[in-house]
Amino acid sequence: MDAFLTSRIISDILEGLTNGVIYGLVALSLVLIWRSTGILNFAQGAMAMFSTYVGMIVFAHDVSYWPLVGIAIVFGFVLGGTTERVLVRTLYGKPEINPIVVMVGFLIVLEAVAAAIWSTSPRGIPNPFSPIDWQLGGHPLALSAFSVYEIVTALVVMTAVAVLFRFTKLGLQLRASALSPEVSRLLGVRVGRMLTLGWILSTGVGTVSAVLVASNFFTGLTPQEMDSIFAFGFIAAAIGGLDSPVGAIVSGITLGIALQFVGDYVNSNAIILTALIVLIISLMLRPNGIFAKSAARRV
């Protein structure tokens, strides 16, 4: 009985971790755009979904997994950059409602176009990792080769973003132009390019999350699949603070694990309800997120 309980708890933690890294990736992707351009990208999930579908058509007939992933991510970069240049650039300096509405519009267009081309039934990407859970002492462990792949990939991407921002000259320029566009421009940083680059990076990170969702043997990807994942990712980012990449990752993973327990011990309908309540309480206590540095706003 005790062993059973322990294995149940370990299973919950592991399964929560696999969901949590996805939320963390989505949250990170949102934070990257928010920090650089002050826009909450509501089309983030749809853009990631669309890029993944494009990857799937290029390699429609189970050629192999890695080129497909590569194509999807490269298309994600292109989509992110183009979106910033064409759509978002018209929105800087407008009232904050305008970018929200435009990105919501982009969200429905992308979802509808994807559903028109590829239908609404789920599509998976066949991949080399087995989704079958390993056993530990006769109990299933809720950990498979696939979930290890998922966790490792997410952590690698997160680390790569951190390294880029912390240790490279490009990262310094990115941070500088987010912090103070005017001064950066005077010091010779091409701020416009940095904004585009922020969108490119964000969409790339987002695409990784959608590829992982699509690779999951049990769910696959539908045009609307990312809606709820986006909601969890946003909740994680908002709890952690939309300004804080570390906060986004930490609260994404924590949220994933906590909600797994809720789903296991209460029921699956309670998951999003709990997340919503946690979001409301957290926003009322700390409107700028737990990890936010300052709460000041320019007026």
Added chain:
Amino acid sequence: MEGVALQRRSLITGALVVVAVVVSLVAASRLRVGVAVAIPVALALIAVAVVTIPGLHDRHPVVLRAGVTVLLVDVGLFATYFFPSFTNYNLAIGAAMAIALLGLSFLTGVSGQISIGNGAFMGVGALIVAIWANHHSSTPIVVTLLIATAIGALVGLVLGLPATRLRGPYLAGMTLAFAVAFTAIVNAFSSWTGGDAGLQLPTAVTPPHWLTSLYSSQASQLTVSSVWLADITIVAAGVAFFFMANLFASRIGRSMRLVRDNDVAAELVGVSLPRARVIAFMVSAAFAALGGGLWTLVNNSVSPPEYSLALSITMLSLIVIGGIGTIPGALIGGLIYAYSNTVITWFTSHTGINSQGNLASQLPGIVFGGLLILTMIFAPLGLTGAVRRLWSHFRARRAARLALVGTATYARHTGNS
């Protein structure tokens, strides 16, 4: 000069009233349905007469709004008598949507908060009406609708509380999360809500006898009840319209516009920010719940999956296309919603797109999404804003021409050029 113009217009107003009375008397004596036709015609003419009283807009705006409301409702009710039941159904759906859009227009346009979750508020109202009707079937419709509206306002209060401390994007994200969560919430309480399958009303809404008696005995019960349902929604939309038109112009509306444009200034002149924001949220949720409740009446059932994120986003598209923060915008949005399916079906049948295919089913999303983006970038105030701009452009040109004529006259008299 101006006095003469005023006198002439009051004469026109008086003449219209006389015409109204005469026409209705003649109609009443000649037509088979008699009074039934005469009353709305007379009412419409009187309303037109009242609305066109000069200077009314400045001195008695409430009377003007009441006149416009009566006119709109009256024309709507009169039209339902002649429409086929299909059109009446669409009209009812659109009028209920217009009510919900009025709320969204107020929240987003006047108080400056954005909601991507008002479809879920509609769902709350729709479910409450069905649940209440199933447990207390003797309650009159109006009371049930008011209960749904009140509970919608309560849910709006709960979700609006964080709004006291939040700004745009956070709030938008939170309302989006609510819209995504709605289906799960409905399923969590499936013993009450019926889960995804939803609920049926125990008894369909039946038209009263006086309405049935207007029709010949060949008219089917279905036709009469579709007229009745459309009439109920139109009256409700009229009440909502009148209420909202006054709210927009009221002290609350003005203080909220100040909050939207400059919240620091608003605080300095003594507007309580948290209160203004929460009230806006409650009002919009209540209006959405009323619209949803009416949908339940019109459909005779409620199906929770309809109140998904997609509906919330459609609502946002409609109000942006119609004109965010305006009242005509909400009415236009409701009309677009009522007839969008008809137009899209017509479009697919004329362009040879497979009407059962993926493209046809996704066309609304593509069209609404595309229009949403284009409107926001090129005409942020939507159709209403575009019409208003054209109108003021026209008036400015006329004023300029008059001024030019004046200058020319002056120049001729003084001999300068």
